[in-house]
Amino acid sequence: MAEGVVKRYGSRLAVDHVSFEIPAGTVYGLLGPNGAGKSTLVRMLCGVLRPDGGRVTVLGWPVPSFRVQMQLGYMPQDVALYADLTVDQNLAMFGRLYDIPRGQIASRAEELLDLVDLRERRREKVGALSGGMQRRASLAVSLVHRPRVLFLDEPTAGVDLRLRNALWEHFRALDAEDVTLFITTHLMDEVERCRLLGYLHSGRLLAEGSVPELIASSGRNSLEGALTALLEEEGEPE
Amino acid sequence: MRSLLIAGNVLRRILSDRRTVLLVLLTPLLFVLLYGTSFSSRHTHLTIAVVDKDNGLASVRTAEIGRVTLSVHLASRLLTAVVKEGFPIIKETRVEDAEEAVRSGGAWAAIVFPAGFSNAIVNEALRLGGERTMRFEGREVRLLPPETTLDIRVTLFVDDSNPLISSSGLAILQQAFSDIVSDQQRGLSVDAMLDLRPIYDGEITNLDYTAPGIIAFAITLISVMLTAVSIVRERTGGTLTRILVAPVRSAEIVTGYAAAFTVVAGIQAVELVAVSRFAFGIRLAGSVALVALILFLFVLGLQGLATLLSTIARNEFQAMQLVLILLIPSIMLGGVFWPPEALPPSLRALAQILPLTHANEALREVMLAGRGISAVTVELSALVAFAVATLAAGTWSMRRQLRRG
Ligand SMILES: Nc1ncnc2c1ncn2[C@@H]1O[C@H](COP(=O)(O)OP(=O)(O)OP(=O)(O)O)[C@@H](O)[C@H]1O
Ligand SMILES: [Mg+2]
Numbered sequence: 097m098a099e100g101v102v103k104r105y106g107s108r109l110a111v112d113h114v115s116f117e118i119p120a121g122t123v124y125g126l127l128g129p130n131g132a133g134k135s136t137l138v139r140m141l142c143g144v145l146r147p148d149g150g151r152v153t154v155l156g157w158p159v160p161s162f163r164v165q166m167q168l169g170y171m172p173q174d175v176a177l178y179a180d181l182t183v184d185q186n187l188a189m190f191g192r193l194y195d196i197p198r199g200q201i202a203s204r205a206e207e208l209l210d211l212v213d214l215r216e217r218r219r220e221k222v223g224a225l226s227g228g229m230q231r232r233a234s235l236a237v238s239l240v241h242r243p244r245v246l247f248l249d250e251p252t253a254g255v256d257l258r259l260r261n262a263l264w265e266h267f268r269a270l271d272a273e274d275v276t277l278f279i280t281t282h283l284m285d286e287v288e289r290c291r292l293l294g295y296l297h298s299g300r301l302l303a304e305g306s307v308p309e310l311i312a313s314s315g316r317n318s319l320e321g322a323l324t325a326l327l328e329e330e331g332e333p334e
Numbered sequence: 335m336r337s338l339l340i341a342g343n344v345l346r347r348i349l350s351d352r353r354t355v356l357l358v359l360l361t362p363l364l365f366v367l368l369y370g371t372s373f374s375s376r377h378t379h380l381t382i383a384v385v386d387k388d389n390g391l392a393s394v395r396t397a398e399i400g401r402v403t404l405s406v407h408l409a410s411r412l413l414t415a416v417v418k419e420g421f422p423i424i425k426e427t428r429v430e431d432a433e434e435a436v437r438s439g440g441a442w443a444a445i446v447f448p449a450g451f452s453n454a455i456v457n458e459a460l461r462l463g464g465e466r467t468m469r470f471e472g473r474e475v476r477l478l479p480p481e482t483t484l485d486i487r488v489t490l491f492v493d494d495s496n497p498l499i500s501s502s503g504l505a506i507l508q509q510a511f512s513d514i515v516s517d518q519q520r521g522l523s524v525d526a527m528l529d530l531r532p533i534y535d536g537e538i539t540n541l542d543y544t545a546p547g548i549i550a551f552a553i554t555l556i557s558v559m560l561t562a563v564s565i566v567r568e569r570t571g572g573t574l575t576r577i578l579v580a581p582v583r584s585a586e587i588v589t590g591y592a593a594a595f596t597v598v599a600g601i602q603a604v605e606l607v608a609v610s611r612f613a614f615g616i617r618l619a620g621s622v623a624l625v626a627l628i629l630f631l632f633v634l635g636l637q638g639l640a641t642l643l644s645t646i647a648r649n650e651f652q653a654m655q656l657v658l659i660l661l662i663p664s665i666m667l668g669g670v671f672w673p674p675e676a677l678p679p680s681l682r683a684l685a686q687i688l689p690l691t692h693a694n695e696a697l698r699e700v701m702l703a704g705r706g707i708s709a710v711t712v713e714l715s716a717l718v719a720f721a722v723a724t725l726a727a728g729t730w731s732m733r734r735q736l737r738r739g
Pocket of ligand 1: 105128
C-alpha cells in the first residue's frame with residue numbers, strides 16, 4: 097500500500113520513508129505518540145495530502161483517483177462536519193457526493209444513527225452537540241457510503257467507554273465483512289484488538305506485525321515492554 | 335452534477351441561519367441608502383456669514399426726468415435666493431468678524447456687500463446692456479448708461495479646505511449671482527452668447543454618474559468577502575478535506591461555490607440596482623436585461639477571484655486582508671469617481687486588469703447613454719475573459735494548495 101512515503105513540512109520531516117502493505121480485510125492499528133506523524137500519514141493514504149516522495153496505492157490503484165475515492169472512507173482527527181447543519185443533513189450531503197440515492201441514504205442513516213447512538217439528536221445542528229457526540233456523528237458520516245477501505249484517525253478519542261466498546265464491536269463486524277480498517281491511536285489496549293499493528297515514532301515506522309509477533313521478537317512479556325525495547329534500541333529511553 | 339450538490343449545500347447553509355440571511359439582504363440596502371442620500375445632497379446646509387452694507391438704492395440717469403433713485407435691494411434679494419438654496423445665514427456687521435467666522439470654522443463662506451452694491455449692479459447692467467425703458471411714477475422713462483464705470487466688488491471669503499464642498503457650494507453661489515445680474519440686464523446674458531448643448535440635456539446628476547461604479551464596487555466588496563471567507567472557513571473547518579476524500583474534482587468544488595455565490599451576489603445586485611432606481615431615481619436609460627448580463631458576468635469573475643484569494647489565505651483573517659488589498663485599487667482606479675483616461679499611463683494599464691473598470695464602463699454605456707449590446711462588446715469580452723481566467727486559476731490553485739497540506 098505505501099512505498100517509501102515521505103512528507104516534509106518545511107524543514108520538519110513528518111513522515112520518513114514509511115513502507116508497508118496491508119492485506120485486504122485486515123484491521124490495522126497505527127500506534128504512536130503525539131506528533132509521530134500518524135495523521136500526516138493517514139492523510140497521504142487517503143489522497144488529501146500529496147507525499148513529497150514515495151507512492152501510495154489503495155486496492156491496487158494510485159491515490160487519489162476516482163475509483164479509489166469511491167471506495168474509501170476517512171474520519172479526520174478533528175470533527176470536520178458542517179456545524180450549522182443537522183446530523184441528518186450532514187449525512188445526506190456527504191452521502192450524495194457518492195451518488196447514493198436519497199432513499200438509500202435515509203435507510204443507511206437509520207443504521208448509522210443506531211450505531212453511534214445519536215437517533216434522538218439527529219435533527220439538531222452538529223454544533224449544538226457535545227464534543228464526543230460530534231465525533232460520533234463524524235464517524236457516522238465517514239461510513240455513509242459503505243467504504244471498502246476505512247481510515248480512522250483516533251476514532252475513539254473523547255468517546256465514553258461504553259460507546260467505545262460498541263464502536264470496536266462494529267469495527268470487528270466490518271472486519272468480518274472484509275472491510276479494511278486503518279486505525280490510528282495512542283492507546284495500547286486499542287491496538288491490542290487489531291490484527292496487525294505498526295509503531296510510528298518521529299515519522300519512522302519502527303516495528304510492524306501482529307501483537308504476539310512483536311512481543312516474541314522483543315523477548316519481553318507484554319506489548320508495552322516490546323515497544324519500550326524498540327525505543328531503547330533507538331537510543332531514546334523513555 | 336456534484337458541483338450542483340456543493341452549490342446547494344452552500345445555499346442551504348446560508349439559508350439555515352436567519353442572521354446570515356438578514357445580513358446578506360441588509361448590507362446592500364444599507365450601502366445604497368447611504369450613498370444615495372449622501373450623493374444626491376448638494377452640499378447645502380453650509381453656514382454663510384454675511385456683512386450687508388448695501389443701502390439697496392440705485393441712482394440712474396433718465397432721458398426724461400434726470401437722475402432718479404430706485405429702491406432695488408439687490409443684496410437682500412440675493413440673500414433670499416441663497417437661503418432658499420438651503421444655506422443658513424449669520425449676519426455680521428464687521429468684515430473682520432465675518433472673516434474670522436470662516437477661519438474658525440463657524441461659517442463656510444463670508445460675503446461682504448459694499449454700500450453701493452445695488453447701485454453698481456444696476457448701472458453696470460445698463461452700461462453693458464444699453465438703454466432700457468421702465469415705468470417710474472406713472473410714466474415711461476428711458477434709463478441711460480452711466481458716464482463712469484463703477485468698480486465696486488463683492489468680497490467672498492471661502493473655506494476651501496475641502497475642494498469638493500467648496501466647488502459645489504461656490505457653483506450654487508455663482509448661480510445666485512448670475513441670476514441677479516442677468517435679471518438686471520435682460521437682453522445681454524451669458525446664455526445668449528454661449529450656445530451650450532449638453533448631450534444628456536443636463537439630466538445626468540452626480541449620483542447618476544457614480545451609481546454604476548458604486549453599485550459594482552458594492553458588489554465587489556460584499557461578494558468577494560463573503561465567498562473568500564466561506565471557502566477559507568470550509569477549509570479550516572475540515573469539511574473541504576472530507577469533500578476531497580469523496581470523488582470530487584477541484585473544478586467541481588470551485589464551480590459549485592461560484593454558482594452558489596453568483597446566485598447570492600445576483601440577488602444583492604438586483605437589490606442594489608432596484609433600490610437605487612426606485613428610491614433615488616438613478617438613470618437607467620438602456621435595457622435592464624443588458625444591465626443584468628453585465629452584472630452576471632462581473633459577479634462570476636468575482637467568484638473566481640475570491641476562490642483564488644481564498645487559496646492564498648491561510649485563514650479567515652488573511653482572506654479579509656487580501657480582499658481589502660484588492661478593493662483599494664478598484665475604488666481608486668476602477669473609474670468610479672473619475673474616468674480611467676484621467677489616470678497617469680502607468681496606472682491606466684493596471685486599471686485595465688480590474689474587472690470593475692470594465693463593468694463600470696459597460697454599465698455607464700447602458701445606464702447613462704442607453705446604448706445596446708454592440709456598444710459594450712469589448713467590455714463584455716473583458717469580463718468573460720476575466721471570469722474564465724480567475725475560475726481556472728482558482729481551480730488550479732485550490733488543487734495545488736489542498737494536496738500540499
Ligand atoms: N500543516 C502542518 N504544517 C506544519 N507542520 C505540521 C502540519 N501538520 C503536522 N505538522 C507536524 O508534523 C508532525 C506530525 O504531525 P501529525 O499531526 O501527523 O502527528 P500525529 O501523530 O497525528 O499526532 P497526534 O497524536 O497528536 O494526533 C508534527 O511535528 C506536527 O507539528
Ligand atoms: Mg493526529
